[in-house]
Amino acid sequence: MIEFKNVSKWYGSFQVLKRCSTSIATGEVVVVCGPSGSGKSTLIKTANALEPFQEGEIRINGVSVGDPATNLPRLRSQIGMVFQHFELFPHLSVMRNLALAQVKVLGRRQSEANERGRALLERVGLSAHMDKYPGQLSGGQQQRVAIARALAMDPVAMLFDEPTSALDPEMVNEVLDVMVDLAKEGMTMMVVTHEMGFARKVADRVVFMDEGAIVEDCSKDEFFGRPDQRSDRARQFLSKILSH
Amino acid sequence: MGGFDFDTIVRTAPYLFKVGLAFTLKLTLLSTAGAVVLGTLLAMMRLSSNRLLSGVAGAYVNLMRALPLILIIFWFYFLVPYIVGWIIRAGAPVAVGGFTSALITFILFEAAYFCEIMRAGIQSIPRGQAGAGYALGLNYWQVMRYIVLPQAFRNMTPLLLTQMIVLFQDTSLVYVLSLTDFLGAANNIAQRDGRLVEMFVFAAAVYFLISYAASRLVKMLERRIAIAR
Numbered sequence: 001m002i003e004f005k006n007v008s009k010w011y012g013s014f015q016v017l018k019r020c021s022t023s024i025a026t027g028e029v030v031v032v033c034g035p036s037g038s039g040k041s042t043l044i045k046t047a048n049a050l051e052p053f054q055e056g057e058i059r060i061n062g063v064s065v066g067d068p069a070t071n072l073p074r075l076r077s078q079i080g081m082v083f084q085h086f087e088l089f090p091h092l093s094v095m096r097n098l099a100l101a102q103v104k105v106l107g108r109r110q111s112e113a114n115e116r117g118r119a120l121l122e123r124v125g126l127s128a129h130m131d132k133y134p135g136q137l138s139g140g141q142q143q144r145v146a147i148a149r150a151l152a153m154d155p156v157a158m159l160f161d162e163p164t165s166a167l168d169p170e171m172v173n174e175v176l177d178v179m180v181d182l183a184k185e186g187m188t189m190m191v192v193t194h195e196m197g198f199a200r201k202v203a204d205r206v207v208f209m210d211e212g213a214i215v216e217d218c219s220k221d222e223f224f225g226r227p228d229q230r231s232d233r234a235r236q237f238l239s240k241i242l243s244h
Numbered sequence: 245m246g247g248f249d250f251d252t253i254v255r256t257a258p259y260l261f262k263v264g265l266a267f268t269l270k271l272t273l274l275s276t277a278g279a280v281v282l283g284t285l286l287a288m289m290r291l292s293s294n295r296l297l298s299g300v301a302g303a304y305v306n307l308m309r310a311l312p313l314i315l316i317i318f319w320f321y322f323l324v325p326y327i328v329g330w331i332i333r334a335g336a337p338v339a340v341g342g343f344t345s346a347l348i349t350f351i352l353f354e355a356a357y358f359c360e361i362m363r364a365g366i367q368s369i370p371r372g373q374a375g376a377g378y379a380l381g382l383n384y385w386q387v388m389r390y391i392v393l394p395q396a397f398r399n400m401t402p403l404l405l406t407q408m409i410v411l412f413q414d415t416s417l418v419y420v421l422s423l424t425d426f427l428g429a430a431n432n433i434a435q436r437d438g439r440l441v442e443m444f445v446f447a448a449a450v451y452f453l454i455s456y457a458a459s460r461l462v463k464m465l466e467r468r469i470a471i472a473r
Contacts, residue, residue, distance in 0.1 A: 050375050077381025087376035091394050100390060101380035153380060 001026045001157055001188050002047055007056035009042060016042050017053060018213040024157070029189045031199040031220075034209035035237060040192045041084075043209065044159050047190065048076045061156065077105045080150030084162040086142040088134035094121070094145050095130040098152045106153065113152070120148035124178050140171030147178055157188035164195055196241055200224060208234045252439045253446050264429025265450070271346060271425065272412045278351035279411075280404065283358025288388065290363055301359070308356035314417055320349040321421055342423045346415075354411055361403045365396030402466040409458050413451060426450065 002024040009017040016039050024030045032040045045051040047058060049065050049072050058065040063075055088097050098117030102108045108116070121127045124144040126137075134142055143163055150158060160179065164172045176198050183189055183202035193199070199206055199220060206223040208216035210233045216223065227235055253260075289301035308316070324345050325337035332338065340348075369392050377387035397404070416427040424432065427447055434443035 048379055050379060073378075073381045073383045075381075076379055079379075081376075081379035083372055083376060083379075085370075085372055087370075087372045089373065089376070089391055089395075091398060101377075101382060104386050104390065105381035149380070 001028075001061055002190065003057075003059045004043070004047075005057045005059075007043070007046060007053050007058060009046065009051065009053040009055075016212050017046070018211070019056065020209075020212075020214050021056075022207055022214055022217050024188060024190050026156075026188055027186045028204045029183045029187075029191065029202050030205045030207060031203040032190065032192045032207045032209060033194060033196070033199070033237070033241075034215075037211075038209040039212040040209045041161050044161050044190055044192050047159055048079050048081060050081075073105065077101070077153055078156050080147075080153060080155035080158040082143070082146050082150055082158065082160045082163045084166050086134070086139070086146045086166075088142055088146055088149070090134050093131055093133055094126070094137070097134065097145060098149050101149075102152055116152050117148070120151050121145070123151075124148045125174075138171060139167045140174045143167065143171075143175045144178055147175070147182075151182075157190070158182065160189065160191040160193065162192050162194075164193065194241060196224075196238075208237065210234075210237075248445075249439055249442050252433070252437055252442050256433045256437075260426065260429050260433070260446075263424060264426035267343075267424060267429075268412070268415050268426040271343070271350065271415045271418070272408065274347055275350035275354055275411055275415070276408045278347070279354035279358045280362075282351060282355035283360075284362045284393065286355055286359035287362035287366055290359065291366055305356040305359050308353055313353055313414060314420060316353050317346065317349050317417055317420060320352070321345050324348060342418070342421045346418045346421060346423060350411065350415065354407070357407055358404065361400050361407060362396060364403075365400035366392055368399050369395050398469060401469055402462050405462045405465070406459065409455050409462075412458075413455060416451075 004020050004022050006019045006021055007017055008015065008019055018039075020039075020043055022030070032044065034040050042051055046053045047060070047065065053066065056066075060075060060079065063070055065072075065075065088094075089100070092100065095114060095117055098120065099110065099113035102113035102116060103110055118127065118130065121130050124147060126141060126144055126148070129137060129141065129145075134145065137145065147163075163179065164175050167175065172195070176195060179189070179191070179198065180202050191198070191203075203220045206216065206218065206220055207214055208223070208231075215231050216234050222229065223234075224238075227238065230238070286301045286305060289297040290305070292298050292301075321342075324340050328334075328340055329336055329338040373391055373395070374387050377391045382390065415425055418425050419428045419431065422428075430443040430447040434440045
């Protein structure tokens with residue numbers, strides 16, 4: 001469903017992505033991990049063209065992301081994205097956050113959009129908060145609203161860019177639970193995260209990045225079960241992350 | 245001349261307020277509305293990645309801010325009739341009237357200042373906000389209209405209102421076009437009745453009261469307006 005082919009990107013003369021190739025099949029959950037600065041957030045943001053790239057190709061259901069002729073808003077509306085810092089719209093109520101793009105992009109009626117929004121808030125356990133503003137919610141609640149906002153567009157795939165790393169530790173699980181449920185329902189997901197517990201539980205594959213390149217791209221069982229076959233960098237990374 | 249003649253003020257108050265102050269307020273409000281719209285468009289141009297757009301907007305803002313307002317008032321007063329005549333192909337200058345000319349001048353001039361305020365306002369919104377909008381499939385104009393500009397306006401309301409107070413005072417410059425704004429009206433009475441002291445003191449008091457009260461209101465607003473994040 002999502003295919004990266006030799007994607008390279010430079011900031012000036014600094015290369016942040018080095019010929020990255022991988023793919024995510026329909027229904028697959030792929031976790032992308034790696035040390036900070038390894039380019040994983042940049043890679044996931046190239047998938048819906050929030051970050052431009054200079055070389056290579058990305059296709060979503062066959063549609064080229066980098067092609068100037070591609071209708072980007074349309075393409076993006078089919079892919080949900082969840083950000084590290086939630087990025088809820090602080091001037092809109094929770095319900096309006098969920099309904100805005102449904103109405104403006106998908107052309108749904110306001111009542112229809114609200115109905116869908118309400119159902120999704122119910123699902124993430126926040127129906128009591130629909131008239132509040134994002135600033136009145138905890139970090140974990142905000143991120144669950146952000147997931148609901150992305151789901152409200154009925155996306156074919158979801159991108160998660162470090163969805164739990166800005167959260168207080170006690171709020172991480174409420175967000176991961178929602179993500180685990182989504183994965184179990186068969187949502188196609190690309191998840192940048194350091195939560196190896198999540199990766200073990202639901203990932204089909206793990207992609208490990210270092211210095212802008214994809215170093216490992218293998219099944220979860222191989223990644224966690226066969227450390228002797230992993231690269232040095234991946235082993236070092238795992239030992240640091242898993243030791244606590 | 246005798247003592248300070250309050251009676252002159254009382255007697256001429258209806259004229260001063262209904263004709264003079266009404267004109268001043270009308271010019272202030274319409275100019276502000278026009279300048280905010282134009283200034284916002286200029287700010288969006290200045291922040292555009294398109295070099296041509298940002299260059300044109302930047303040059304415009306720098307030009308307007310480098311010239312004295314009174315020069316621009318003269319300039320447009322004499323030029324606007326020709327421009328309008330040219331646009332509607334009348335073949336001759338078209339009389340546009342002092343008010344229209346002044347309004348256009350103030351909009352064009354103040355837009356440069358409102359542009360800089362709105363530019364700061366737009367830049368104060370985290371980039372991730374626009375990113376989230378784009379990720380949902382909104383286009384540039386929708387992201388601006390529904391996400392970035394509402395927050396920018398809200399953050400910048402105190403500065404926008406402060407600039408409006410400056411504009412309120414600047415409108416008195418229309419006296420050079422022989423328009424009867426509040427100060428012009430006061431001046432008319434002062435000359436006619438030989439009551440210069442009364443009229444100019446009174447005019448100063450009214451300008452002060454309105455500007456001061458407005459700036460106090462802005463201060464209060466400032467405290468209440470901050471968006472919870």
